[in-house]
Structures are given as C-alpha cells and as structure tokens.
Amino acid sequence: MAQSVKRVVVWVEPGTWEACVTAAADLVPGEPDAQVLLLYVPDDSEDLLRDAREGLWGRRRQARPVAATEDLELLADAEALLRELVGDVAITTQLGNGPVERVVTAASENADYLVVGRQGDLTRRGPTSLGKHTRFVIDHAQCRVVIVWPQPAPSAATIPPLPSDDPRR
C-alpha cells in the first residue's frame, strides 16, 4: 500500500516553477493532511550588483534590493497555481537565503517528496540536463526526489549512442 503523503517541498525557480508546481499537484490529491512548502532561493545577483559598485571608487551609492517585489510575486504566482490545481491543501511559501543547493537540501529534510526542475541543457536528453545545483540536491537529499522537465522532454533520439568501444555493443 502506498505511503500517505504528508509533506511535499517544491523548489521554485524561474523557468521551472510551473512544471514543478504541476507535478506537486499530482502528488497530494486525496491526502487530507498534506502540506506543501513552496521554496524559492533567489541567486546572489543582488550581491553582484553591490560588488560591482564597490569597484567604482568614489561613486558608490546606497544599494537597495531591486528585485524584492518580483521575488515575492513569483512565490505568490506559484501558490496561486497550486491552489487552482488542487483546491484545499495547506500551502506555505518561503523565500530562502544562502547557497541555493544547500538551502533546498536542508529544507527537504524529512519531507516525503522534494520536487525539482531540470535547470541544465534542455535541448537534449543529455548528461547535463540537471544543472549543477539540481545535481547537488539530488545527490544529497534524504527524501524521495521527483525530477521534472520544465518543458516537453526532447526525443529519445537525442540520447548519445553507446560508444563504439563499449564491449556491450
């Protein structure tokens, strides 16, 4: 018998969040106690912005976060999509801070499922479709991980053939 689903963590990222939320919606129907955490950890672009100013001697001005509104909007839209797909489910949202792969791994500790999107090269079914942060999370997560193509997966023809010197050929 399938284990009941109580806690699902969805890693929300620009570009992959819709597919991840949709996958999470498939996991929770008929689970009265299910809780979904929508987690978004913005990259360190704000730091880059501040550091670039430091290089300009004598011309620094107070830098304020420029994308705070957009970050919250992304989480709000993810919540609205999940709500639309599954109706009543307990949803929490979290704007994380720090090295993204570690924050996501830590947040998924003791969850039943972690839903992650592929953030790498999506033009082929290649060895690099995961992206380095997703790869870290999958390697280190303690819970079950659901891996999602953010856009339709490329055809199986894009998988590289067995190398010519492979003895199993």
Added chain:
Amino acid sequence: MLAISGLFLILVLAFAVIRPRGLPEAVAAVPAGIVVVVIGALSGHEALAEIRRLLPVVLFLAAILVVGDLCEAAGVFRWAGELIGRGSGGSGKRLLLLVFVAASIVTAVLSLDATVVLLTPVVLATARTLRVPAKPHMYASAHLANSASLLLPVSNLTNLLALRASGISFLRFALLMVVPWLVVIGIEYGVLRWRFGAELTLRGRRVTSTSTRLPLVPAIVVGAMLIGFVVASSVGIEAAWVAGAAALVLAVRALVRKEVSLRSLGVSLNIPFVAFVLGLGIVVMAVVQGGLGSFLGHLAPTGTGWVSLLLWALLAAVLANLVNNLPAVLLVLPLAAAVGPLAVLAVLIGVNVGPNLTYVGSLATLLWRRIASDHDHEVSIGEFTVLGLLTTPACLVAGVTALWVVGTVVLGGT
C-alpha cells in the same frame, strides 16, 4: 623623497580600498595632496599645473554622472528595461542579446558608471520579471561596463584622462576605437552565450506591458550632447562645457517637474569624488616625478608595433588589477603619451578591459573583502573569476590587434 610620496600614495590607495567608517576617499587624498606639496615632493607650480590638467576631466565626469542620474529620474532606464523585456519575448537568448545592445550603448554614451549604477539594477529587475535566470544577464552587464567603455572619450574616466594626454580629437578617438570596441564586445558575447548556454535555454514568460514611453526630452538632450562633443572638440572648446550644458538643461527641467530635489542633484554632482581625483593625481604626480616614472620607463615598451602595443596593454591591465584602474592610468599615461597616441589607446584597452579579471575591480579590494567581510562569497568570486579568465586575455589580445590594424594599416600610423 620618493619613499615619502610613495608612502603617501600607498596610504591614499589603502584608504580608498578600506574606507574606514565609510568615509569618502577624498578624506585621505586631499590632505595627502597638500602634504606632498608642502614637503616639496612636488612644487606648487607643478601641482597647480596638474590640477589645471585634471579639473576639466573630472568636471566632465561629474556632469556626465548628473546627466545619467537625470535620465534615470526621467524614466529612461525604466523605459529601456521594459523595451528589452518586451523584445525578449521571454527568451533568455534574446534577452542576453538585448542586454548586450543596451549595456554597450549606455556604457559608450553615458559612461561605465551609468551601466553599473543605473542599468544593471534594471537588468536584474527585468530578468526577474520575465522569470528567467538572472545570472547571465547580470554578468553581461557587469562585464560590458568595463569592456564596452572603449568607444568614446566619455565612456570611461580613464578615456577622458587619456584623450588630453594623447592630443587626438574626439572623432579620431572614436574612429580608432570602434573596431576594438566591436571585437571585444563580440568576444564577450560569444563566451557568455557558450558559458551560460544551459541557463539561456530556460523559457520565461512574455511581458507585454507598454506603460512607459521613451522620455523624449532627455533622449534629445543626450543626442545633442553627443553631437556637441564632436563639434566642441573640433573647435577647441572643452567637452566639459557641453556635458555641463546638457546637465543644466536636464536639471532645470527635472526641478521644474519636481522629479528631483536640489539635494539629490548635489549628491549626483559628487564633489568629494572630484576632490579625490585631484588629490590622487597630485600624489601620483609626486611619485612619478620622484623616480617611479623613470623606473616604469625602463619596463615600458618604446615602439608602437603590435608586440609593443600588447605590452602596453598588459602593463596597464596588471596595474589596474593590482589596485584600481584610476591610479593605474595616472601612472602609465605620461609614459605612453611620450610614445604616441596608439600607445595611449593600448593602455586604455588594458585599464578598461583588464578589471574584468577580478570580481570587484582589483586584487586589493578583493583581498580586503576577504579579510573584512563575514559573508560567504566564494561561489560568486569563483564563477566571476572563471568568466574573467575566459574573456579578459582574449579581449586584450584581440582588442590590441584590432587597434594595431586600424591604427597602422588603415589609418596609417596616426
């Protein structure tokens, strides 16, 4: 005497890197400039001559920064952000191309400061609004602020300093630098497209809002200012007057429309920065005349052949990466100017493109941040440095080669 003025230079630079209590850099540079004159490391006459040489340049920069800020207050950058957001159609690849175009134009016309302080935040907000990974576009904007600042004398403070030293006209500067500028931007684009190929395939959403229209008056004033630079240069009028006039027109208009306050205009004008450059210039002059100039003269190449130009650019890039491009250009410029305009322009390629090697513009700042900062920036520094190593050496060599071809083959030696 060289030891004393050298010590003062180190103090001024250290203060600028460390900035105790967030004090402006001028707090150390101005007293140091006065002291080197009082102790006789530089005569009062020479100090005055140096001030007269630097003053039009820094006033020019101050005016350009005011023009940039007033364009921002009028909504030019908001308009640009919406334009590139809409134009990208949610595609990361298209967005990168548009960010390249925007950052190259803004840097060339309004200086690298405008790209760092005014455009890059708009690029970040646009990427987040489109919901595509922001990193490639942030790196593009940060890199181009340096490497796209080759085209016009107004694109970088270093260019303004060099224009006077080289004695060439505004238009001739642009003619010699347009090909190196395009070559360097092309290399940056190729490397970023390749390096961020994966991130750029993720699709974002389309944004169709058209709430902002191009603020017409600032656009016309900036266009007129550019034409004014060319005309003023040909009739021997200081370009600072042209930039000052443009700043004045935009400032009066913005004050009447209550887009800015007098106070914020004062902040834009940035008098402490003007004082800092003058103080630094005097201390550097004392060090150069005290003997460092003849020492560097032994290291510096003498000709303007391809290899010599490359060595000029390398020397400038190394110095710029050690401390900052401003003292680097002040140190090397007198030597390069004695050789000729092409050597000066090669130095500019070095000091302008070179700083992309280090995350925050120089090794000194980087080291200080590692000592002082409590947050963990390892990831960003590593990523940025790899990108810098991939682009900077190629940009230096290709940019200098293009300059050499244009300068000696096409324009016949200048």
